[in-house]
Amino acid sequence: MTGIYKLTGSLQHYVWGGHDYLPELLHIKKEPNQYYAEWWLGAHSSSPSTIEVEEKQLSLIDFIRQHPEVLGSQSRALFGDELPYLLKILDVKKPLSIQLHPTKKQAEIGFAEENSKGIDLKDAKRTYKDNNHKPEMMIALSDFWLLHGFKTKEKIIETLKNRPTLTALLSKLETQDMHGFYADIMQASQTELANWLLPIIESNKIAYEKGELSLENPDYWVLYAMEAMEISPEKLDSGLICFYLFNIVHTKTGEGIYQDAGIPHAYLRGQNIELMACSDNVIRGGLTPKHVDIPALLEVIDCREVVPEIIPPAPQENGAFIYSTPAKDFALENVRYDAGIKVESKAENATIIFVMQGTLKISQKNTALFLKQGESAFICADTQYRIEGIEQGYCVLSKLP
Ligand SMILES: [Zn+2]
Numbered sequence: 277m278t279g280i281y282k283l284t285g286s287l288q289h290y291v292w293g294g295h296d297y298l299p300e301l302l303h304i305k306k307e308p309n310q311y312y313a314e315w316w317l318g319a320h321s322s323s324p325s326t327i328e329v330e331e332k333q334l335s336l337i338d339f340i341r342q343h344p345e346v347l348g349s350q351s352r353a354l355f356g357d358e359l360p361y362l363l364k365i366l367d368v369k370k371p372l373s374i375q376l377h378p379t380k381k382q383a384e385i386g387f388a389e390e391n392s393k394g395i396d397l398k399d400a401k402r403t404y405k406d407n408n409h410k411p412e413m414m415i416a417l418s419d420f421w422l423l424h425g426f427k428t429k430e431k432i433i434e435t436l437k438n439r440p441t442l443t444a445l446l447s448k449l450e451t452q453d454m455h456g457f458y459a460d461i462m463q464a465s466q467t468e469l470a471n472w473l474l475p476i477i478e479s480n481k482i483a484y485e486k487g488e489l490s491l492e493n494p495d496y497w498v499l500y501a502m503e504a505m506e507i508s509p510e511k512l513d514s515g516l517i518c519f520y521l522f523n524i525v526h527t528k529t530g531e532g533i534y535q536d537a538g539i540p541h542a543y544l545r546g547q548n549i550e551l552m553a554c555s556d557n558v559i560r561g562g563l564t565p566k567h568v569d570i571p572a573l574l575e576v577i578d579c580r581e582v583v584p585e586i587i588p589p590a591p592q593e594n595g596a597f598i599y600s601t602p603a604k605d606f607a608l609e610n611v612r613y614d615a616g617i618k619v620e621s622k623a624e625n626a627t628i629i630f631v632m633q634g635t636l637k638i639s640q641k642n643t644a645l646f647l648k649q650g651e652s653a654f655i656c657a658d659t660q661y662r663i664e665g666i667e668q669g670y671c672v673l674s675k676l677p
Contacts, residue, residue, distance in 0.1 A: 277343045280640055280661060282328040283336065283628060283654045288314040294369035297547055301365065301632075302650035311369075317628050317652055317674070318362035320554050322405070327654055336654065340626075348625030348657030351676055354604070361606035363628055363674040364550040365417075370504040371497075372543045373564030374423060374515045374522075377410035378576050379537040383557050386572070403572050405556040411603045412552035413534045413587070415672075416527040417632075420546030421491060423522040425539045425582025426454060435494065435520045441475045442520065454579040461517050462562065462570060469512040477502065477509070491526065494519035497544065501563060515562020518542075523584050530589025532608075534601040538578030549632075551674050553605040594665075595619060600677075607677040613665025620662050627655040627675040634669015638662070647671075 293313025299306040319336040327339045344357040386404040395402050436442040480495045489496035497519045535541050560568050590597040590610035594617045599608045630652040640661045
C-alpha cells in the first residue's frame with residue numbers, strides 16, 4: 277500500500293499548557309478554562325493519531341498493523357513494525373518538571389523490572405511506560421527558554437560565588453564530584469533549601485516584580501517558578517537549585533536543540549515543535565509535585581558538562597531543509613513555499629506532514645489533498661509526491677534521516 281492519507285492528531289490537556297496557541301494553530305474551538313498543552317502526531321499507544329482511509333477513520337496503530345509495508349523497509353529493519361518517532365507541538369505556559377530520558381538499554385531493563393514487580397502502567401510511581409529510549413529535538417516557534425544540561429564546573433562556581441547563601445554549596449563542590457554533589461542537593465532537607473533559597477527570593481522580590489531581572493539570571497527563574505508553579509516557601513522544591521547548576525538556554529524562532537539520553541532539561545516558556553523517538557519514558561528531577569524516583573534519577577542522569585549547541589534555523593527561502601541531529605530515529609524537514617512553488621520528493625519511509633503556516637496541495641499520481649495550517653497527512657513509504665504552495669507558508673515533515 278502506498279499513498280497519502282489525512283491524519284488527525286490528539287490533544288493533551290496538561291495544566292502547564294496555555295489556552296489559546298494550539299486552538300488557534302489547529303483552528304479548533306476553545307473550551308472555556310481548558311488547557312491546551314500538546315498536539316501529538318504519531319502512533320504512541322497512549323494517544324495514537326487517526327488516519328482517514330477510504331472515508332473510514334482508524335487508529336494509526338491499527339493501520340500500521342494491517343499494512344506494515346507503509347513504514348518502509350529501512351524503518352522496519354531498524355525499528356521493527358512500529359512508527360519510530362512521535363511529532364508534537366507544545367505550548368509551554370508554565371514550566372515543566374525537570375526531566376531526563378533513559379538510554380535504550382536502561383529503558384529495556386527498567387521496563388522489564390517494573391513489569392516483573394507488577395507496577396501498573398498507570399501507577400503514579402511507574403517510571404518506564406515502554407521499553408524505548410527517547411532522544412528528542414525541539415525547534416522553537418517563539419522565543420523559547422529551557423534548562424539544558426549541567427553548566428561547566430567553572431560557570432557553576434561563578435554562579436554560586438555570587439550568592440552568599442549558596443557559598444555553602446561551593447565548599448561541597450570542592451570535595452565532591454558532580455554526581456555526588458547533585459545527589460545531595462536532590463535529597464536536601466526543607467531547612468537546607470530554605471537557608472539557601474529564601475534569602476535570594478526575598479532580596480530579589482522587588483526587582484522581579486518590577487521586571488528588572490534579566491532572563492539569563494537564574495534568580496529570575498527561581499522567582500518565576502515559585503510564582504507560576506505556586507510553590508510555597510514552606511515546601512520548596514530541590515529542583516529550584518538546578519537553575520544555578522544547569523544552562524539556561526534561549527532559542528529564537530526556528531532555532532533548535534537536541535536532548536540526548538541522560539541530559540537533564542526543563543522547558544520553561546514558549547512554543548515549540550518536538551520530535552522524538554516514540555516513547556513516553558520520563559524520569560523526573562524536580563520542579564514537580566509528582567513522584568521523584570531519586571534512585572532511578574541518579575542512575576540515569578548524565579552529569580557531564582554541557583555547552584549548549586543550538587541547531588541553526590531553516591533558511592527563509594523556498595524549498596526543503598533538514599534539521600540535523602545525531603538521532604537515527606527521526607529527522608525533521610522544513611519546506612517553505614510561496615503560492616505556485618512546487619517541491620518533488622519521495623518518501624523512503626513513513627512520513628508525517630504538518631502544515632505550520634499557509635496552505636499547500638500535496639499530490640501523488642492522480643490523488644491530491646489540500647492541507648491548511650494545523651492540518652496533517654500520513655505519507656506511506658515508497659510514495660512519490662509533490663508539495664505545491666497554494667498560500668505562502670511552511671510545513672514540517674517527520675521522517676527518518
Ligand atoms: Zn524531554
